[in-house]
Amino acid sequence: MSSPVIVWFRRDLRLSDQAALVEAAAKGPVVPVYVLDDETAKHRAMGGASRWWLHHSLESLGAGLEEKGSRLILRRGRCEDVLPALAKEVGASEVHALRHYEPWWRNAEKAVGKALTLHLHHGNYLxxxxxxxxxxxxxxxxxxPFWRALHERLPPPDPLYRPHTIAAPESWPESEALDDWGLLPTRPDWAGGLRDFWTPGEEGAKARLKTFAEKASRYEGQRNLPARNGTSFLSPHLHFGEISPAQVWHATSSAGGSVATFLSEIGWRDYAQNVILQYPDYGGTSAREGFDDFPWRSGGQAQEDLEAWQQGRTGYPIVDAGMRELWHTGWMHNRVRMITASFLIKHLLIDWREGEKWFWDTLVDADYASNAVNWQWNAGSGVDSNMFVRIMAPLSQSEKFDAAGYIRQWVPELADLPAGEIHDPSPMARPKGYPQRLIEHRAGRERALGAWEQFKGE
Structure with a gap:
């Protein structure tokens, strides 16, 4: 029997269209491994919602491998230490993996490549x-212009089929137990809403894609309406690599209608990765020169306002609905993400990095590149971004995008208000238990513009 080959899984937790697995399976026995490496990621270790998702995705991947006569080995520690030790243990001569672009994964790949023969494959982007x-x-x-240039290279290659068989090594190395990793919340167990809404894993991803493909032609007309299920809900499945963008492209691109708008959103994922290649610290450093000196509010009342925003207690129904949806499901409608981010940055004048950190911990699709690019776009600090002085009006946005049903779902204390009141409850109609606004829209706008003038004058 030839020497085993290690397949190093990270954010590519699938068997189909998995180039590293296909290449390794063609060479001989395969030892699939997932390494929980919080040490290399440091402060970018996965947040709570992502860890919940990871647990169930690894369960799914392990079950899929077992159906092929293989198994998933789980180890914890620094990849640059764990993988060479595992290779020595099983007599492996090489490692195959899909290439990743987050700065900590690029560092890990360099370190592993110094110790082992590491073959990196493409497969997580168009x-x-x-x-x-x-x-x-x-x-x-x-x-x-990036999307225009990328589009000229599309469609992506046809997705690879999963291997028919995956040869096992003569003996399996020991594996840690997934339950021992403590990825699931227990005291308290806040994941009930996540369990109700999501099915992590490759089969769950395929089911989401099948459902969306049937309505992809109507994407443009539905995507901005949070009360309707017009989006794909594929973002966490794409983030964890349970489905590839090539699979999504080929399943939806012929739908007609406004599917091109959706495909450009897949292209935005590629764009975000290209940004962090140029600016590896994009998640914590403003791209525009001097923007880190912006006069943000902090401490005292600002901290209280931040906590009210996190908990959905701002007094703005559309903002509160979004923040409560996020806490309950680990996800938020994209239009509402823009509204809640703009509100934190401009109405509350709180540093965009506070919002980025909160989303990193609470989103099941907390992607380093996409999260950072989206927050810097809203703040006006990014290389491609909205101007700071363009300030969303959350009350009119709520009415414009017909968010009444969305608010009734996530802010139940307002559920009995009529359509004319629910977006902007009057003092008489506002239920006793619902908070007053943290700041009035006009006052928030004027404060933000004043801070901008101060920043420009420094």
Whole structure:
């Protein structure tokens, strides 16, 4: 029997369209491994919602491997220490993995590559990040020209079939027990809403894709209406690699109608990865020069306002509905993400990084690149971003995008209000238990514009 080959799983927890697994399976016996490496990620270790998802996704991946006569080995520690030790243990000569682009994973790949023969494959994006460049060979900073250039290289290759068989090694190394990793919340168990709403794993991803493909042609007309299920709900499945963007593309691209708008959202994922290749610390450092000196509010009342925003107690129904949806399901409608982010940054004048950290902990699709790019877009601090002085009006946004049903679902104390009141309850109609606004829209806008003028004058 030939030497075993290790397949190193990370955010690519699937058997189909998995280039590393396909290549390894063609070489001989395979030892699939997932390493829980919080040490390399440091402060970017997964948040609570992501860890809940990871537990169930690893269960799904393990079951899928067992159906093929294989198994998933679980180890915990630094990848650069764990993988060489495992290779020595099983007599493996090489490691195969899909390439990742977060700065900590790039560092880990370099370290593992010094100790072992590491083969990195493409498969988590439409095109390898860094490969779409200008005519002068420079990376794009703005989304629109990036998307135009990427689109010329599409469609992506057809997805790879999962291996028919996965040969097992002569003997299996020991594996840690998933339950011992403590990924699931217990005291308290706050994940009831996540369990009700999501089915992590490759089969859950395929079911979501099948459901969305049937309505993908109507995406443009539905995506901004939070009371309707017009979005794909594929973001956490894509983030954990339970389905590939190539699979999504080929399942939806022929739908017609406004599916092109949806496909551009898949392209936005690629764009975000290209941004963090250029700016690895994008999740914590403003891209625009001097923006880290912006006069944000902090401490005291600002801290209380931040906590009220986190808990959905701002007094703005659309904002509170979004923040409560996030806490309950680990996800938030994309239009509402923009509204809640703008409210924190501009109405409350709180540093965008506080919002980025909260989303990192509470989103099941907490992707480093997409999360950072989206927050910096809202703040006006990114390389491609909205202007700071463009301030969303949450009350009119709520009415414009017909959020009444959404508010009734997530802010039940307002459920009995008529359509004319629910977006902006008058003092007489506002239920006793519902909080007053943290700040009036006009006052918040004026404070934000004043801070902007102060920042420009410094």
């Amino acid at each position: 095109a390898p990040p860094g490969s779409v460049t200008t005519g002068a060979g420079q990376p794009y900073k703005i989304f629109t």
